[in-house]
Each structure stands twice: as structure tokens, then as C-alpha cells.
Amino acid sequence: MPKGEIYNRDSFLANIRVKVGGISPEIPVEKPNWSVSPQRNVLRGASQDELVQLLSDQCTQIHTDFFITTVDDLPSKLIEVFGFYEAESIVYSDDSRFSDYGIEQYLIEKKAFKWDNESREKSIEQSEKADIGITFSDITLAESGTVVLLNNPGQGRSVSLLPEKYIAIIPKSSIVKRMTQATDIINQQVKNNETIASSVNFITGPSNSADIEMNLVVGVHGPVRAAYIVIEDR
Template identity: 65%
Template sequence: MPKGSITNRDSFLANIREKIGGISAEKPIEKPQWSVTPQKNVLEGYDQDQLVTVLEEQCKEIHTDFFQTTKNGLADTISSIMEQYASSSVIYPDDSRFSNVGLDKYIQELDSCKWDNKNREGSVEFAEKADIGITFSDMTLAESGTVVLLNEKFQGRSISLLPTNYVAIVPKSSIVKRMTQATDLIHELAEDGKDIASCINFITGPSNSADIEMNLVVGVHGPIHTAYIVVDDL
């Protein structure tokens, strides 16, 4: 049998569907229609400026540094963060948004690595030693201070997980109220037949744990410091 091949999948899934009520592609699960949806009323009526304020206040609660700038000031803001975090090496994704805002040239002049899907092992090895990982946030949840990354082959999840520090570039337009809106947007992508990343990361500040005697320790199993840069004009 070839390595990685799948056998008897259809009969296996058909058996599961039968056991849980005869669900099939021809008879999909019907989404319930709730008479009350309080989750959609949170931060109702807030505009983007108000959501930025909510995000900034939440960043204080999740031990995350908050910055706000314009496209022209983005490189200087990143330089300031790197100095604050005593950092020199950077890993970032093969993402056209970096060149669109003029960051590619700036980052290439640093000790940097652009994620290379053809050399994943080399990219992961660099990420393990990198001072900072930088990505764009695809969606940003104001209520919880969460950035959403639609990771795919040009943006390995190691970029945000392995370096000592993590920086998220947050387009102001990407900020939504809460998880409710994020899941709605992902559902819409699926309904429209759009390709969705197989790995979606929800990152809320630096890594932390309170497992030991309920004492919060930041930077346990991932980035020690996290910074969000809200960019007004992207």
C-alpha cells in the first residue's frame, strides 16, 4: 500500500453518518435558527475608531504592547519595537502585503528570513532562533485582543509561535467586534467556495499559563513579548 494512501474512506464515513442520524452530502446538517442572538449585540453601533480604542484597552489586559501608525510610519514603528525588545533577527511570511506597504526592502536589510515553503525545515530552524516574527493580521477581535491568522503554505505558523517576540501588523479595516464576526466571515468564505487555510490561529497576546498555583507566568511556551501595530491607512 503506498504511503499516505486512504482506503475504505467512503464506507467508514457512511457508517459514522448512519450512527449519528443518517447525515450525508445530500442531507446536510441544518443550521438552527435561534430566536435570540445576544452575541451579535456586543459592541453594537461601534465604528472603527471606537473598536481601535476597545482593542487598545484590551491590550493592557493581555500584556500586549499597542502601537498605532500610518503606512509611511510603519517601518519606523517596527524599528522602535525591535530596539525596545533588543532584537535584530526577523522572520516573516511570503506575503505580498509586505511589498505593498514597502516593508520588503526594509526587512531584507535586516538579519531576516522570508518563509520558504520549499525549504520548510530551514525556515523553521531560523524561526526557532529569530528574535521577532512578524505577520499581518487577517482579522482582529477588539473585544478579546485577538489576531486571526489564516496560515497557509506561504505563512507557516512557526512565524508567530517560535520566535522570542511576535509583532502583528493590524490593518484598521481588519478589526471586528468579537469572535462572532470572525466565525461569520470564515463561514461566508466557505459558503462562497473560497479556499480557506487548513490552519487558523487565534492569538491573544504573548504565551502565558497559570497552571501552577494560579500564578500567571507570561512567555511560557511561545513569544515572551507581543506587539500589535494598528495601521490607519491600509
């Protein structure tokens, strides 16, 4: 199917900008200075250990298996979870943390497939076939039990979406209170002129839907099971 053509794009957008208040690409939108920010009082003063416990508690609500381990014991914990999930085929993201945390060699020995952004079709195909997809969490929201993935080219959204089961490896330091802190982190990256991911994925346990007669169905549009493995930072 041929691609459509866009006509009068600039004049169309210019007219919209006038209608909504004269904004333009040359004038950045200023962030409002709110008089009150109640969202910042939620979990105020909570320690990192308390956030880990909150995340653990939330996992019971979102049907997610929760594990905690150390960096040294991470390989054996992965073996435990793979056995628990009866994993035969594995796909994982192209992320230096797999090597940094000493588990990439084990995944290579397991003949796991590493996401290859230069061969996206093959990577997607492997993700469709895999029993388990594994990624590291970039930011983790304790309040909702949500893993945040900043999708750089090596991350590959299919790794967390297409396999039957999903494992998120969560450095303890990545755990924050809630969405408020996650947006603060991303906003600071923008201020620092850092390269920002083309998309940001928020994953809260396995796929769930209760749209049909309010009956909960798991696995409609993603993994049917999910596990979070929290690791104590070095």
C-alpha cells in the same frame, strides 16, 4: 515508524452517520435558524475608532505592547519597536502586504528571513533562532485582543510561535468586534467557494499559562512578548 492502516473506514463512518441522524457527505448540514442571537448585540453600533480604543485597552490586560501609526510612518515605527525589543534576527511571513505597505525592502536590508514554504525545515529552523517573528493580521478581535491568522502556505505558523517575541501588524480595517464577526467572515468565504486556510490560528498576546497553582507564567509555549501595530488604512 510505519504508518498504520485503516480498515473498514467507509462502513465505520456510515454506521456513525446512521446513529447520529442519517447524515451523509452528499447532504450538507443546514445551519440552524436561531430565534435569538444575543451575541450580535455585543458592541452594537461601535465605530471603528471605538474598536481600536477597545483593542488598545484590552492589550493592557493581555500583556501586549500596543502601537498605532500610519502607512507612511510604518517603517519608522518598526525601527522603534525593533529597538525596544533589541532585535537582531527577524523572520517574517511570505505575505504580499509587506511589499504593499512598503516595509519589505527595509526587512531585506535588515537581513530578515522570509518564510519559504518550499524549504519548510529551513524556515522552521530560522524561526526557532529569530528574536522576532512578524505577520500581518487577517482578522482582529477587539473584544479579546486576538489576532486571527488564516494560515495559507506562505504564512507559516512557526513565524508567530517560535521566536522569542512576536509582532502583529494590524490594518485598521481588519478589526472587528468579536469572534462572531470573525466566523461570519470565514463562513462567507466558504459560501463564495474561496480557498480556505488549512488551519486558523487565534493569538491573544504572548504565551500565557496559569495551569500550575494558578500562577501566571509567560512564554511557556510561545513568544514571551508581543506587540500589535495598528496602521491606518490608505
